[in-house]
Amino acid sequence: MNIGIPGIARPVVDTTDRPDDAGLLDRFGRTAHDLRVSVTEKCSLRCTYCMPEEGLPAIARRDLLTPAEIGRLVGIAARDLGVHEVRFTGGEPLMRADLADILAATRAAAPGLPMALTTNGIGLDKRLPALLAAGLDRVNISLDTVDREHFARLTRRDRLPAVLAGIAAARDAGLEPVKVNAVLMRETLGDAADLLGWAVGAGVHLRFIEQMPLDADGVWSRESLIDAEELLAALGTRFELEPIGRDDPSSPAELWQVVGTPATVGIIASVTRSFCRDCDRTRLTAEGSVRSCLFGDDEMPLAPLLRGGADDAAIADAWRAAMWGKQAGHGMDRSTFQRPIRSMGAIGG
Ligand code: SAM
Numbered sequence: 001m002n003i004g005i006p007g008i009a010r011p012v013v014d015t016t017d018r019p020d021d022a023g024l025l026d027r028f029g030r031t032a033h034d035l036r037v038s039v040t041e042k043c044s045l046r047c048t049y050c051m052p053e054e055g056l057p058a059i060a061r062r063d064l065l066t067p068a069e070i071g072r073l074v075g076i077a078a079r080d081l082g083v084h085e086v087r088f089t090g091g092e093p094l095m096r097a098d099l100a101d102i103l104a105a106t107r108a109a110a111p112g113l114p115m116a117l118t119t120n121g122i123g124l125d126k127r128l129p130a131l132l133a134a135g136l137d138r139v140n141i142s143l144d145t146v147d148r149e150h151f152a153r154l155t156r157r158d159r160l161p162a163v164l165a166g167i168a169a170a171r172d173a174g175l176e177p178v179k180v181n182a183v184l185m186r187e188t189l190g191d192a193a194d195l196l197g198w199a200v201g202a203g204v205h206l207r208f209i210e211q212m213p214l215d216a217d218g219v220w221s222r223e224s225l226i227d228a229e230e231l232l233a234a235l236g237t238r239f240e241l242e243p244i245g246r247d248d249p250s251s252p253a254e255l256w257q258v259v260g261t262p263a264t265v266g267i268i269a270s271v272t273r274s275f276c277r278d279c280d281r282t283r284l285t286a287e288g289s290v291r292s293c294l295f296g297d298d299e300m301p302l303a304p305l306l307r308g309g310a311d312d313a314a315i316a317d318a319w320r321a322a323m324w325g326k327q328a329g330h331g332m333d334r335s336t337f338q339r340p341i342r343s344m345g346a347i348g349g
């Protein structure tokens, strides 16, 4: 199958040393339990650290997984491979008109599996009732600044009010916790304390993510990165922060208490404090290929099996083999680091 990205390689994984275990093991002692499913490459924003101005090349409609196919794959993951949670992402998942059908098909195939969504929030206020009815449990919404002009420059779209309406709808619907993810760029460093002040007032959990070299334009540089240390210094000008560690060892976010408030703030230091050793993720692209890691270009296409009449056991075996080939880590902070061919919007963050 053409997965539309030149240079993406189907891995040949030697599984002769793999223990006979049903889970998604790799050669470095990790087991994946957390599934990210990208459902589209399309997006309503063009964040400079993610998408090119013109958007990503369109995936042919016939290559996109259907709700029934996504449901079947997630069902296999939950039932046969030890996956404990699924998160739908993209691109922007709300760009799929059939997102509620995807959730409903997944809920039917994997009844007890928690389902979460990572979204930019645009249009969420209108879609939320249908998504909740289909079984949505949690949402993470991305917002990098509450300065409207800076937001428009960073995302190349003047849509801050729509994002705020999406966040308010999620909070009003009682989704707990509503997590807000922010990627900090040098040009918005001065907005970080305002964003935290807003999050404390709005009662949402703010988590900053270090910018990874996954922008489609390829302009990321280590020198321009706002790392956790610089961010903490910027927040420290307005807030007193007390470190409280991680709420769960496999979570990449380190937490700080915002002293004098009930709020915490998280930092995901994806570049400078690599969490590869504890990584428990497995990913599916919108075309149905397993990616064992955000970085690295190996992809195991499951769609030919899915559409070629393979049974669940054969699909589960191919998924296990893909994860057995997972690399030890990304080495993003080293000069020898090679960025992957797909950008973040084409992988699913
Ligand atoms: N469109 C949705 C959104 O923005 O939440 C879902 C897809 S987006 C790729 C998922 C997450 O990846 C977002 O929180 C976004 O901020 C983050 N992201 C995108 N590019 C990134 C980069 N280069 N480094 C770190 N995080 C990035």
Ligand code: SF4
Pocket (backbone or CB within 6 Å): 043, 044, 045, 046, 047, 050, 051, 090, 091, 092, 120, 142, 344, 345
């Ligand atoms: Fe779209 Fe999300 Fe990428 Fe921003 S981060 S361009 S909202 S996919």
